[in-house]
Amino acid sequence: MYRVPVISKKGKPLMPTKPSRARRWLKEGKVVIHKNDLQQFAVQLTVDSGEETQPVAVGIDPGKHYSGIGVQSGQATLFTAHLELPFQKVKDRMEQRAMMRRGRRGRRINRKLPFNQRAHRQKRFDNRRGHKLPPSIKANRQLEYRVVKELSQLFPICSIVYEIVKARGDKGFSPVMVGQKVMTEKWLPQIAPVTTKYGWETWSRREFLGLEKDQQKSNPSPATHAVDGVALASHQFLTYRQIKGDRGWHEGRVEITNAPFLVIKRPPVSRRQLHLMLPAQGGVRRKYGGTITRHNFRKGDYVEAERKGSIYRGWVSGDTKSKVSISNFDWKRIAQFSKNKVELLQRSTGLICKQETAFVGATRC
Template identity: 25%
Template sequence: MQRVLVLDKNRQPLMPCHPARARQLLRRGKAAVFRRFPFTIILKDRESGVTQPTVLKLDPGSNTTGLALVADFARRGKVLVWAAELRHRGAAIRKALADRRAHRRFRRFKLRYRPARFNNRTRPSGWLAPSLQHRVDTTMTWVQRLMRWTPVTSLSQELVRFDTQAMQNPEISGVEYQQGTLFGYEVREYLLEKWVRKCAYCDAENVPLTIDHIHPRSKGGSNRVSNLTLACFPCNQRKGNRDVAEFLDRDPKRLARIEAQRRAPLQDAAAVNSIRWALWRNLVATGLDVEVGTGGRTKRNRSQQQYPKEHWIDAACVGESGANVRLDPFHKPLAIQAMGHGERQRARLNRYGFPRGYKLRARSYLGFRTGDVVFCAKPKIEVFAGRVAIRFRPSFVVTGADRKVESHPKYLSMIQKGDGYAYA
C-alpha cells in the first residue's frame, strides 16, 4: 500500500506512515495536509524522530521513469514504501522544435536577404538536445523533491540498459566470449526492447516468448544479436530450422518488416544511453551515495522474485540492493505526467509560419492558472477533481479522470497549485 509522506513541524522529513495512521492524525488535529500530490502531511507538534535508511531508486526510461522508495527496516528487511511512474514529454518537445525549424526555414526561403545565423551558435561541453535534457531535468526535479519530503540516505540508478561489456560485443561474428551469469538477461532484455515484447511472426503479446535465429545456425546463421528475434512457442515450432525467407514466403510484408527491424537501432535505448551519464553526474552532485546497476541485473532480480514487468517494480529491483525487496505486485503507484509550464511563444502562426495574432502575456485569470488541480462543484453534475485550463473569460475547462466539462470559476475550489505535472 502506498505510504503517506510525513514532515515534522519544521518541515524535516520523517518516515512515511500508513494511510490509516495519517487519517487518525488528521482527525485528531495533530497534522494538516501539506500537499495533495504526492499526499503529504505535516505534524503540528512533533519535532524530529527516528528514521530508517531509505534508498531512492530510479529506472530511467525514454518515455517513463520508474521511482521507488525502499526502506531498510531492522526486522522486516527491505520494503517498498512509495512508488511512482514519471512520464516524460520528450516527444512533444521534439515535435515542437521540428515545427519551429520548419517554419523558420520556410520564412528564410521567402526572405533570402536575411543573413544566416547558424554559424553564430555554439554548444557548451556536455550539451544535450532539449528533448533529452528535459528527461534529466524532470527526473532530478523529483529526486530533489523526494529528498525534501522523505529521509533519503542513498540513491540507486540503472546506469546502462544493456551492458555491452558483459555481452562482449556479440555483433562480432566468429568470436566466442565469456558468458557470465548476466549474459542471458542482457541479451534477452535487449531483444525484448528491440522487438517491442511481441512475437515477430504473429504479433502475439503477453505470452511466453522464445529467442529464435532469423537465419538458422544449421544453415550458416550466427549468434549475433542482429540475427536473433523473439517468437512465441507455436511459431518457433512451425519455423523449425527453415530460413525466415522460406517461412514467410507467403507474407512478404512481414518479411520486409523483420529484415528492416533487425537492422534498426533502438531509439529509446539510444535516448536513455545519451542521458545516463548526465543523470548520474547530477545524482552524484547531491552528495549522497549512488549505487548503479545494469538492465540485465534489474531483470534478473525481478525474475528471481517473480514480480511482473512494471517501471516502478524495475526501479525497486535496480542494482545489488534490489535482489531482495518486499513489495505488493498490486501496489498502485502515483502516475506523474510532465505537462510543462506553458510556452514562451507569443505569436500564433499561420500555415506558412508567419504571425497571424499574438497571445496574451497574462498567465492567470480570476486567481487560476492552467494546470491547477481543482474541485469542480458545477450544479447538476457530481463533484469531481480535475486539472483546469483557463480562458480569459469566465468559462474554464476542467479535465478529470473520466470527464471534461466547462465551468464558471465560481464553482471551482483550489486543491493544489499547478507545478507543471498532472497526477493520477
C-alpha cells in the same frame, strides 16, 4: 499496508507511519497535513520528536518514453510511480519550431539580390558549445530528477540506485544512454549517493523477488516499470554473494509490501508562440499558447467546478472570454465551465499526478 510520510517539526523527513496512527495524531492535534507537489497524503509533526531514521533507497528505471521509480526500505515498499516522459512531445515541437524559423528566414531574405547584399544576420556570439543534451532527452531526465527531488522531501532517502544502458558489439545506440552521465554524476548526487546497475542485474533481482513484469511498456500499471524501480532499490538491502561456479546466495533482508502507485507527467501546455506557421493578415497574430488565462487561473492548476449539481475535478487547459476549460489526466477536455463556478484547489506545480491501482507485493527475502 500503506505507509504515510512523516515530516518533523523542523521540516526533516522521518520514517513513514501507519495510516491509523496518522489519523489518531490528526485527531489529537499532534500533526497537520503536509502539502506536497506529488499530492500524496503526508503529515507534519507540530511537536518535538526524535529524528532517528532507517535506510531508504530509491530505484530509477529510466526509459525513452516511460520510466519507473520505486522507494523501498528494509521493511516496506513506500512508493511507486510510472512516469510518462515528454520525449515525443518535445521532439515534435522542436521540429515545428525549426520549420517555422526556416519559413520566417525565407520570407525575410530577398533572393533577387546578390548574395553579399542579402539581409543575412551575422552571428552575435559563439553558441556552438559541446556536450549539450538534446532538448527531448533533457526534458526526460529533468522530469525524473524533479520527482526524486520531491520524494527526498517526503522520505529520508540515503541512496539512489540508477539503471544504466550499455550498448555492446553491433547493437544499436539507444537514446536512453544519453543523459546517464549527467544524472549519475551531477544531478542525483546532490540528493543522495548514487549506485548504478545494468539491466541484467535488474532482471535478476526482479526474478528473485518474484515480481511480475508486463512487457507492454505503455500500460500505466505497476508491472511495467515500477517493479523495476522496486527491484533496483532492493540492492540497498540485498547483496548477492557468489562462489566458484554458478552457486551463490543473497545476504540481507527486504520485504516487498503494498504501496501507493502514481502515474506522473508534465501538463502538455503549449508555449506562447510569437510567430505562426503562416503570416496573419494585417499583421495581427491570434493568441496561442502560454500559461496565463483571463480569470486568475493558470494552465495546469488543479480545480473543482460545479455544473447542474455535479462536481468535476481536473486541470485548467484553456479559457474563453467568460469560461474556463477543464481537462482530465489524459488532457481530454471535460467541459467548459463558468469562471464563477470554478474553485482553485492547487496551483500548477508543473506536474500532474493520478492515483492508480496500488502496487501489490508480498515478498520477504
